Amino acid sequence: MSGVYQGRSICAGTAEGETLVTKQGISFWGGVDPDTGVITEVGHELYGKEMAGKVLVFPALKGSAGGMWIIIRLAMTKKGPVAIILPKADTILVGAVIMGEIPTIDSVPDDVFQMVKSGDHLKVDGTKGTVEFLNTG
Amino acid sequence: MKLTAYERSILAGDFGDEARKILEVMVKVYEVNGARDFVEVGEVMLASTQNMSISGVAGMEFLTSLADSGIRFKVKTITDPVSIDLGAWQRLGICEEFAEHQQKAVRALIKMGAVPTWTCTPYLVGSIHRYGDHLAYVETSVVCFANSYFGARTNREMDISALAAAITGKTPCYGYHVADNREGQVLVNVEVELRATSDYDALGNYVGRIAGTRVPVFRGMPRDVSTQALMQLGAALATSGAVSLFHIMGVTPDIVVDPYKYGERSVVEELNIGEEDMRRAYAELNTTGETAIDFVALGCPHYGFEKLRAVASFLEGKKVREGVEVWVCTSRAVRDMALRSGEVEVIEKAGAKVVVDTCMVLVPVKQKGFRTMATDSAKAQFYDSGFGIGVRFGSTEGCLRAAISGTWEG
Numbered sequence: 283m284s285g286v287y288q289g290r291s292i293c294a295g296t297a298e299g300e301t302l303v304t305k306q307g308i309s310f311w312g313g314v315d316p317d318t319g320v321i322t323e324v325g326h327e328l329y330g331k332e333m334a335g336k337v338l339v340f341p342a343l344k345g346s347a348g349g350m351w352i353i354i355r356l357a358m359t360k361k362g363p364v365a366i367i368l369p370k371a372d373t374i375l376v377g378a379v380i381m382g383e384i385p386t387i388d389s390v391p392d393d394v395f396q397m398v399k400s401g402d403h404l405k406v407d408g409t410k411g412t413v414e415f416l417n418t419g
Numbered sequence: 420m421k422l423t424a425y426e427r428s429i430l431a432g433d434f435g436d437e438a439r440k441i442l443e444v445m446v447k448v449y450e451v452n453g454a455r456d457f458v459e460v461g462e463v464m465l466a467s468t469q470n471m472s473i474s475g476v477a478g479m480e481f482l483t484s485l486a487d488s489g490i491r492f493k494v495k496t497i498t499d500p501v502s503i504d505l506g507a508w509q510r511l512g513i514c515e516e517f518a519e520h521q522q523k524a525v526r527a528l529i530k531m532g533a534v535p536t537w538t539c540t541p542y543l544v545g546s547i548h549r550y551g552d553h554l555a556y557v558e559t560s561v562v563c564f565a566n567s568y569f570g571a572r573t574n575r576e577m578d579i580s581a582l583a584a585a586i587t588g589k590t591p592c593y594g595y596h597v598a599d600n601r602e603g604q605v606l607v608n609v610e611v612e613l614r615a616t617s618d619y620d621a622l623g624n625y626v627g628r629i630a631g632t633r634v635p636v637f638r639g640m641p642r643d644v645s646t647q648a649l650m651q652l653g654a655a656l657a658t659s660g661a662v663s664l665f666h667i668m669g670v671t672p673d674i675v676v677d678p679y680k681y682g683e684r685s686v687v688e689e690l691n692i693g694e695e696d697m698r699r700a701y702a703e704l705n706t707t708g709e710t711a712i713d714f715v716a717l718g719c720p721h722y723g724f725e726k727l728r729a730v731a732s733f734l735e736g737k738k739v740r741e742g743v744e745v746w747v748c749t750s751r752a753v754r755d756m757a758l759r760s761g762e763v764e765v766i767e768k769a770g771a772k773v774v775v776d777t778c779m780v781l782v783p784v785k786q787k788g789f790r791t792m793a794t795d796s797a798k799a800q801f802y803d804s805g806f807g808i809g810v811r812f813g814s815t816e817g818c819l820r821a822a823i824s825g826t827w828e829g
Contacts, residue, residue, distance in 0.1 A: 293447075350579070351467060372451070373580060377577045381440055
């Protein structure tokens with residue numbers, strides 16, 4: 283997949299990196315190690331995976347509102363995602379990404395969620411609200 | 420979006436990065452939720468002052484910088500419990516570094532104008548509201564109580580959006596601020612007699628999981644259901660699910676005002692609760708088969724005066740078994756009344772502790788080495804199980820019997 287896709291800006295800033303993609307919701311409170319950014323929820327398809335430095339593509343937050351603080355803490359310690367793309371941001375996520383200064387966009391075309399896979403290389407421009415696929419070959 | 424000159428100045432960074440980000444969150448929350456306007460809020464409640472949920476030292480520094488920036492709260496802002504007894508933290512075996520860390524956040528909040536309630540039952544100590552009042556609350560059990568019991572209107576805020584409301588005195592109008600979003604969706608026919616307050620915990624825990632984020636409507640509850648029972652019901656619904664509002668036919672204000680709108684029009688699912696469901700609801704809350712109890716934790720949410728009096732009456736002339744730690748959690752304000760009327764002395768003479776400003780969910784109890792806890796609260800059951808402690812759930816009397824004998828008998 284290639285090209286640039288337009289979404290909506292949730293938090294400004296740009297970042298690029300390898301993607302970590304899941305179709306399952308993530309509970310940062312209790313489901314992610316706050317010190318390492320490793321997903322610890324038993325049975326989650328990303329169980330044992332690290333978020334550090336990744337562009338996280340996931341459907342929604344789940345669980346406690348306290349998850350907001352875990353996202354902020356991971357951002358401050360550089361153990362969290364460098365950018366986030368999701369279908370629709372909610373209040374908790376808005377608080378987390380603005381406080382943690384994580385470039386984030388939502389409302390991108392459905393095609394993006396259909397075709398993106400873990401390991402793709404993406405550039406997220408949270409200010410313009412765009413995502414660009416940088417895959418080569 | 421209508422913003423005042425003061426709000427625009429904060430957004431421009433005139434009060435520092437912390438306040439700027441808080442207002443950026445408010446603006447984005449407004450956009451993301453498709454709000455059309457702001458509503459003025461009568462009161463704000465902040466929650467995660469606690470060491471355990473704020474993002475470590477960074478969170479404390481954030482609050483301190485915010486307070487130093489000159490920002491002050493525009494409306495009455497109350498506070499959830501913290502992770503220590505602010506008057507006598509040594510009593511619960513908390514280390515000095517942890518306590519000092521917590522005191523820093525407390526000082527910052529008070530500097531900004533927060534009311535030092537430090538309780539999850541603020542409605543028992545002055546936070547009362549009229550039908551239709553707008554609020555911005557974080558603590559989920561109080562969101563549930565205020566929406567349902569008073570018919571006030573609040574979303575389930577997070578700390579940053581609540582701070583924005585405290586600073587500006589307003590919140591984006593969406594979600595539960597809008598009457599049409601408050602209609603009941605899951606009808607629950609209660610076909611059993613509910614007696615102990617723990618019955619309401621068990622029921623709330625059971626229904627909350629099915630309701631999720633939807634609004635349950637209860638039919639068949641007694642009209643004289645106690646306030647304490649509704650505190651327990653709301654806390655449980657908000658814990659096992661993400662319920663922020665419930666209606667009880669003939670009891671809570673929205674549905675009394677308009678039974679069709681709130682009790683019928685949007686109902687999409689119906690449940691019947693019988694004896695067998697209640698038995699299962701109790702069983703689900705018992706997460707261990709262990710009968711030796713070393714921790715008894717009561718008062719989640721923080722007990723009101725009547726419950727303290729009932730506990731004192733049970734414990735009078737008895738002795739808590741050696742090796743069992745008993746916490747009866749309440750607000751400082753309620754405890755001070757019970758100090759004067761003698762209940763605190765009776766409870767503590769029996770070997771139990773009246774715990775204020777904090778509770779069994781916010782103190783790192785696992786580090787204290789407790790293995791098996793008895794509680795009368797579904798919310799405490801959920802969180803303490805999460806800390807890896809085995810939990811026995813039952814009536815207040817059942818828990819107190821275990822405190823005396825050291826053994827769970829149900």
